[in-house]
Structures are given as structure tokens and as C-alpha cells.
Amino acid sequence: MPTDRRRTRPDLGAVAVSGLATCAWYAVPDLVSGRGRRALVKTAVLLTGITLGVAATREGRQARSGLRAAQRDDPASRHDVDAPAGVPDEATDVPADDATAVPPSVAVAVLGTGLVLTAVLTVAGERWLYRRAEAMRARGVRAPHTRVGLVMGGVAAALAALDPPLAQSPAAPAR
Secondary structure (H helix, E strand, O other): OOOOOOOOOOOHHHHHHHHHHHHHHHHHHHHOOOHHHHHHHHHHHHHHHHHHHHHHOHHHHHHHHHHHHHHHHOHHHOOOOOOOOOOOOOOOOOOOOOOOOOOHHHHHHHHHHHHHHHHHHHHHHHHHHHHHHHHHHHOOOOOHHHHHHHHHHHHHHHHHHHOOOOOOOOOOOOO
């Protein structure tokens, strides 16, 4: 099976949303005082970033069109007759002779461990960046969290520009 090695252009919507939302997230402590208010503003930044991500990015447009297609398909009308007892469901049953199959309990354990590890590293990184910005503030640097946000926003934008697009189905050409 040949692979398509053509370089696609970065999704400028994803680059902009990633960079701006990340910068705004880290700049909040410079703009809003009080933990409760900061939590509310960061929640608004997160929800705005998600909304813009769905509205203004290539992958967001693909997700919306896939959702619309699934709604038009109306899967309830296709599954109104149950399979007879003893007939395997191809989507969930693994053939007994498949030596490479991963048991579901192992897959869940690996996924759970990955999610916990990601959450722990994210919180640790966020706390470290916050402490660095507060140390900058103590030295008299103006808008230290915004400065950190500009750097992290640049990193997020660069990573979004490097991110390969989701695999395209033949019926869904890249824009």
C-alpha cells in the first residue's frame, strides 16, 4: 500500500487557536486576581478555545461533517433486528487464534495509566511554570505570566503547525 508523502500546509486556524488560547491561559494571573475568579476565567478560556477549535480548524470541520453524516445515517433504523443467539458480533469478538490480540483489561490498564501519567505531568508542569512566573514577579518583572504565556503560546502554535492532519478518507479531501 503506497503512502502519500505530500506535505500538507499547516492548518492556520489550528495554529492560531492553539497559540492564542495557550497564551490567554497562562496570562490570566496577570489580568485577574483571586483564585475563584481566575478559575472562572480559565474555564471561559478553555471553552472558548474548544469552541474555536471546532469552528475554525480543519479537524473541527471534519468532525462536524462526520457528526452530520452520522445523524443523517440514522443507525437506529439499521439495527432493529437482533442477531440470533450464538452469532458473534464482529465488532467486539476477537478470533481465538489471534495471538496478537491485547486483552481488554490490559488495554484499559495501559490507557488508564497513560491518562493518569499525562494528568500528573500536566499539573506538575503547570505548577512549575506558575512558580517561575511568580519568581519573576518577585524580581520586579512586569506581566510575568503574560511573558510565560507568550512563550508557551509560541510553542503551542509551533506544535500545531507541525501536527500531521488526521488520516483522510478518500471521500473527504483535505482543504
